[in-house]
Amino acid sequence: MFSTLRITPSSLLGTARATRVPTTAQFLKMAPAHKRKLTGKAFQVKESYQEDASKGAMLRFEDSLPRLPVPSLGDTCQRYLKSIHPLLSKDEYAASEKAVSSFQQQAASLQDRLIEKAEQPEVRNWIADWWNEAAYLGYKDPVVPYVSYFYSFRDDRKRRNPAKRAAAITSAALEFQKEVVNGTLEPEYMRKKPMAMSSYKYMFNTSRVAAEPSDYPVNYPSQDNQYIIAIRHNNFFKIPTHIDGKQLNTSELEQQFTKVYQAAQTSPPVGSLTSLPRDQGAVARKNLLSASRNNENALKQIEAASFIVCLDAASPVTREERARQYWHGDGANRWYDKPIQFIVNDNGTAGFMGEHSMMDGTPTHRLCDTVNALIVHEKLDFNNPSIRSSIPDPTAVRFDTDEQVIKDMASAQQQFATVIGSHELRVQAYQGYGKGLIKKFKCSPDAYVQMIIQLAYHKMYGKNRPTYESAATRKYQQGRTETTRTVSDESVAFCDAMANHEIGQAECEDLFRKAVNAHVKYTQLASDGYGVDRHLFGLKKCLKDGEEVPDLYKDPAYTYSSSWYISSSQLSSEYFNGYGWSQVIDQGWGIAYMINENSIQFNVVSKHLGSERMSHYLNEAAGDIRDMLLPSLEAPKSKL
Structure with missing residues (x-):
């Protein structure tokens, strides 16, 4: 359905999170307008803001928002290898390491071209035109x-x-x-x-x-x-x-x-x-x-x-x-x-x-x-x-x-x-708890629910596969989204431990918290423009006709790791009782979720892969994680 870039338009909904609005006076205390700088072959920005009252309240910060950075090639390669490690066998990973090693040399000129584009004064966001075209306007499947x-x-x-x-x-x-x-x-x-x-x-x-x-x-x-x-x-x-x-x-x-x-x-x-x-x-x-x-x-x-x-x-x-x-x-x-x-x-x-x-x-x-x-x-x-x-x-x-x-x-x-x-849909309206209890567990609600999804998938298939979560990059001019790659070494270790009855509750909880922390860290990087998917996409767009395609793009792991077997996103509202969209590959799942104060709702879509069963496993996984964490919450605190 998609090219080897695995553009996934129906999973690009920006993650909505509640935010507190600072006053105008607070913003006026910030530093002057941002200045761009180049360090280590990366296009970076400083984040500071000026108001332009002539633009009106809604757009008053628009021109002083920072522009989307171009990560350094080395950082992206390291993050990419880390993201594919839990998805591959030892031999597959060794082959990917070689492809990435070659890529750092082969893509040097592509990085220079991308930075050159990002530096152009008229370019407010280096990926905007490419992304709108590749992910949406040039997309040929029906919008519905x-x-x-x-x-x-x-x-x-x-x-x-x-x-x-x-x-x-x-x-x-x-x-x-x-x-x-x-x-x-x-x-x-x-x-x-x-x-x-x-x-x-x-x-x-x-x-x-x-x-x-x-x-x-x-x-x-x-x-x-x-x-x-x-x-x-x-x-x-x-x-x-x-x-x-x-x-x-x-x-x-x-x-x-x-x-x-x-x-x-x-x-x-x-x-x-x-x-x-x-x-x-x-x-x-x-x-x-x-x-x-x-x-x-x-x-x-x-x-x-x-x-x-x-x-x-x-x-x-x-x-x-x-x-x-x-x-x-x-x-x-x-x-x-x-x-x-x-x-x-x-x-x-x-x-x-x-x-x-x-x-x-x-x-x-x-x-x-x-x-x-x-x-x-x-x-x-x-x-x-x-x-x-x-x-x-x-x-x-x-x-x-x-x-x-x-x-x-x-x-x-x-x-x-x-x-x-060809599509089946189920709604899992989980009423056991919501973000109120999750916060008592001292967890990010979004990362917590991502681990519910990972555990449910592992229960159904006995393994974890590439998972997409949308991260909003709207802190930048014309910003849209970046991919949060949910599957990590930590999340796989947690799911494997939960399937092993010989591993105790304390160890499972420790692995769970490491998985949640890893997810939070990657999400932050993605929201800041330092994920791997948009950067690799941009570098490939810089290839000229007739130029050799770098080894990384030929590596099967590249295609596999960006084939979204789970496409997920969170968008929560106390005024909604449903939210969702489609899966993005025929073998995959579209799982939209809402995290309300006392409930979690999943909208589960697939092409007849067993949505009723996945809904059951989501319910079971939510209960398992709650039951794993409750003893620590309820344990009496020792007196000093």
């Missing part, structure tokens, strides 16, 4: 289910009526959009450092477009496109969000959605065309445009909309039913190329579906968290009953179809059914 991701919202007891739920969500989302468009949204922070906010420009009034040789994003001015699109029974309706310069209140929006419910009749599934593999989708788009001159305007209306609200004719109840509804739906009542789609079902349940070719999960997590918080805590006036008589009815956005378009839609639906049918 391989790139799309979802959040499942908790129920809203006050709004069981779907029109009422859709109206509240829309009101809250428009409030968030207002702050983004006006630039008044406060930046995000991680470990008291501001994060890049540039990707927010791709949140509203934008869309991905299927094209050859690669897709591309389109973005429209928000002030000129003050409307949303609602989809019901495959019909598209344009709903204005502002009339005479005034935003519609929640009651007015509810009336608009009610009219959509009343007017919608089952129509041809034009939205299904966005579910096609991207090369086929590009052809289908051309066919749609050729079918009628009207279709160009219809496409623009959808792509320029602020966002989409899908009013689904479904009533999901179980966690699995909800997950599937938001992750992929029925393949028709969607426009999968839009980065923001809120989904509201007939029974009032609701969620979110994202496409993140230009934007990772942390911004949309913040959007959805904010939307739900505004509603739950009644932070907006959702109860204003006034409805203006001047508001026009929703306008149908119609497509004209011909024989070829009808064939394309039929092909899209058939392929969608095949792809979705």
